[in-house]
Amino acid sequence: MSEQQGFKRINFFKGFLTTEKDWNDAEQYHIDKRKLQNRMMHAPGVVFGYGGDLKVTARARGDMSIEVQPGYAVDGVGNDLHVPHAVIKSVNLEELRLPQTLYVVLRYYEELTDFIAYKENLEYKGHRRVLESCKVELSQTEPDIAREVELARVHIEKGATRIRDARDPAHPANNELDLR
Numbered sequence: 021m022s023e024q025q026g027f028k029r030i031n032f033f034k035g036f037l038t039t040e041k042d043w044n045d046a047e048q049y050h051i052d053k054r055k056l057q058n059r060m061m062h063a064p065g066v067v068f069g070y071g072g073d074l075k076v077t078a079r080a081r082g083d084m085s086i087e088v089q090p091g092y093a094v095d096g097v098g099n100d101l102h103v104p105h106a107v108i109k110s111v112n113l114e115e116l117r118l119p120q121t122l123y124v125v126l127r128y129y130e131e132l133t134d135f136i137a138y139k140e141n142l143e144y145k146g147h148r149r150v151l152e153s154c155k156v157e158l159s160q161t162e163p164d165i166a167r168e169v170e171l172a173r174v175h176i177e178k179g180a181t182r183i184r185d186a187r188d189p190a191h192p193a194n195n196e197l198d199l200r
Contacts, residue, residue: 027053055098064096065169074103076124076172076197078183085110086124086183086197088156088171096166099128101154109158111176111183116160118178119194123159125168128152173198 030046032038066074072089079085087108093101103126111122130150137145156171163170174183177194186192189199 054100058094058098058100059096062094064094064165066171067092067094071103072106074126074171076199078185078197079108082182083110084113084180084183086172086174088124093126093154093169095126095128095169099154100152101126101128101169103154103156107156109156111158113176113180116176118176118180120160121173121175123161123163123170124172124174125157125159125163125170126154127157127168128154171199 027049028045029049030042070090070092072091074091074093075089077087077089079087085108087106088103090103090105092103095101109124116122130152132147132149133151134148135146136148159168174192174197175194176183180195182195184196186196186198192198192200
């Protein structure tokens with residue numbers, strides 16, 4: 021439902037026979053309201069105070085990989101982006117045309133799960149759940165601020181052998197994480 025038209029909430033009454041559309045509309049109402057609240061009450065980006073605040077660091081191994089700590093963020097359309105555990109991402113230099121800036125981003129995904137088909141009537145089948153999740157990705161293009169949350173970036177030069185935490189966070193050098 022469009023926010024310009026207002027929000028329609030389902031109204032149950034005695035004798036009301038619900039349909040699949042009624043239940044999906046009711047669920048969409050709550051999703052739309054949550055996203056509206058996220059957009060209005062929280063700016064897009066990391067919500068501090070949860071887990072490791074999605075902090076991005078270079079791996080201690082001294083290679084071309086980074087680690088993102090658990091945390092929570094909201095994207096530009098109001099989606100919840102929850103990272104429950106640390107994520108390690110490795111940079112494959114063979115996939116890049118150096119020099120190249122890589123962006124560490126969070127992107128929202130939905131996946132249909134829990135498929136069921138009734139053998140008594142195969143017409144009744146479908147996915148019982150939608151998994152809301154996000155992925156930490158390395159992107160070669162500037163983030164779309166409506167659909168992605170940028171956590172960090174790193175400008176990789178030819179001959180790079182490792183990604184480092186910035187010695188001077190206000191002025192990161194090549195091959196150092198830029199968290200600004």
